[in-house]
Each structure stands twice: as C-alpha cells, then as structure tokens.
Amino acid sequence: MGLATESKFHVLAVDDSIIDRKLIERLLKTSSFQVTAVDSGSKALEFLGLHEDDEQISPNKAFTSPINQQEMAVNLIITDYCMPGMTGYDLLKKIKESSFRDIPVVIMSSENVPSRINRCLEEGAEEFFLKPVRLSDVHKLKPHMLKRKNKDGEKLESETDEEQALESLEVIQSLQQEAVAPQIQAIGNSNKRKALELDEVLSQDHRTRPRCSGLTVI
Amino acid sequence: MDRNQMQLKIACLRKSFFDEGFLDEQFIQLEDLQDDVNPNFVEEIVGSFYGDSVRLLRNLELSLEKRPFDFCKLENYMHLFKSSSSSIGAIKVKRECTRFQDYCKAGNAEGCISSYQQVKQEHAILRRKLETYFKLARQAA
Secondary structure, eight states: OOOOSSOOOEEEEEOSOHHHHHHHHHHHHHTTOEEEEESSHHHHHHHHTBOSSSOBOSTTTTSOOOSSHHHHOOOEEEEESOOSSSOHHHHHHHHHTSTTTTSOEEEEESSOOHHHHHHHHHTTOSEEEESSOOHHHHTTHHHHHHHHHTOTTSOOOOOOHHHHHHHHHHHHHHHHSSSOOHHHHHTTSOHHHHHHHHHHHTTSOTTSSOSSSSOOOO | OOHHHHHHHHHHHHHHHHHTTSBOHHHHHHHHTOOSSSTTHHHHHHHHHHHHHHHHHHHHHHHHHSSSOOHHHHHHHHHHHHHHHHHHTBHHHHHHHHHHHHHHHHTOHHHHHHHHHHHHHHHHHHHHHHHHHHHHHHHHO
C-alpha cells in the first residue's frame, strides 16, 4: 500500500441497514472518498479506538493495524439516527465528548422531525440529511472535511452560539419545506459563504426575522 | 426478438414502473450511481433489499403471531423495512409500510394484520416486476 500520494478523505459510515450501508458506500465512493462502513455505533467507536465507557485506548484496536496511520484517519463520520442500542445521537454525543470531537459528524434519518434535527445540530452535527441520501447531499460533505484539514493549529472560525442557532434555524426551515428550491438547499453548507451571509444577517435580530424571507439566496 | 425490439421492451417496462407508481425518483438516483466499474449496482442493491427483507418480514410475522401485539416493536421492525424500501425507490411498498405504522400508532391490531398483508403483496409484485426487468436487461447486454 505505502504512503497515499493522493490522500483521499476517509469517511466512516454507520448504519444498521445493509441496504443503506451499500447505498451510502456507493454514494461516497462515487464522490472519491474512502469508506469504512459499520453497522452500529459501538463498532464505530471501536474503529476509532474508543471504548463505549472508557477513554481512548489505542486507535483502531479492533481492526488490523494500518501500515500508515494517516491512511486510516477518519475525516468525517456519517451516521443513521435510528439504530438499536446506540442511536446516531448517542454516537454524536460520545464523539463530541471524546478526543475525536473535531471530526465532523453528519446525521441521516428517514424521518423529518424538527426537534430531532435541532437537537443533533445543537449537539454539534454539521449536517442533517433526510433519507434516502443523494449525491447532492454527499457533495456537501467535502467543505466540512476541508475545514478541519486546513485547521493546522489555527483556531478556525469558532462559531458563536448565535451563528449555530441560525444554522439550525436555516436547516430546519429548508427541511420543513419538502419541495425546496435549489437556492434554499444551497444555503448554510459552505462556511466560507456563510461567513459573508452571517455578517449581514447578524446585524438584524434573527429571532424576529420572518420565517421564509431573508434567507440569502446564492 | 432482435436487439432493438428487446431494448424497446426493456425501456417500456422500466417506464411502466414509474407511470404505475411502483418506483419513484430514488430508483433513478440508483441508476445514476451505476458506472463501468459498478455496472450492476442497481441489481445488486435490489437483490440485497430482497435478501434482507426475508429476514425483516419474518420478524414482523413472528411478532404478529404473538398476543397481545407489541405495537412498539412492530412499528420499529417496519421502520427498518420502510427505510430500505425507500432507499431503492419502492414507493408503493413504502406507502403500505406507512399505513402499517399508522395502525401501530393507533393500536389497531386488525389494521396491522390487513396492512401487513398489503405490504407483503406489494413487495412480491415489485419483486416479480424487477426480476423480469433485470433478466431482460442481462439478456440485452
């Protein structure tokens, strides 16, 4: 294997459904990501080297040691919400409480429940995808992985609570409208774009902003 | 039947799936994921669906034999089956699954039994159609 010259982003996909695992794997590979797919939250933690209750032991303990540690580094975790035992939300919480808290986490769910979406976003999920997940959703993943990769010790755009609440609001609104216009879908997914949008929005009180207007359209 | 006629037949069959509401746009999403490296992705994932659904339906049937019904469990089993159906674009099957879940939420045992039969029926109908379709597609290739 040797050193990866073209360092592909590595995504850890978690879903108890074999069909959905196949689908997400195909979607991710089509987008040129490396994929590891597991069927439960506990297997995901094992892969990362985290024990469910304990601190980190050693990376990838349950799996064959990689020749190059970096090749197995996980750049993003995408997980189903509804899973027996440990839900996607539970997994998200554990990741955010661990030394892997900087790995972006994305939640998938077949149910559009605003309170659920909000809870996940508040807990630190980057995105919430409604199933069935599509290529257009997967295209939203790279910016999150790039953001983390470019971190390099720099504290990159630490989002304020207000910005996070705004993100949650925007995601919920776009998800609540089933037949959303592509423009609305496009918001909130590139942090670079968002920084510009938010400058204008934060100058207003976003809580009194009317529901559907005022969303910046690209 | 020559190749052109065969391909026309396949195209018509495929179109009927959408026109008659058996499949939705998600099936097209799956087709878009097929390429030279993965030329049989759709057939593979549909095959996985039918393979896996044997187990899921069995769980449901076993639970439906128990009295009293554990509606929560039934709903959860159906959730997984519905999610898989949705992932392959099986919109009619999915609709029946939702109906089943609604009966579970209402605690309606009779409704659960009858809607489960509908789920099974739609599942079987689609299976036959897709098997024919993939068989023809393989012959034409």
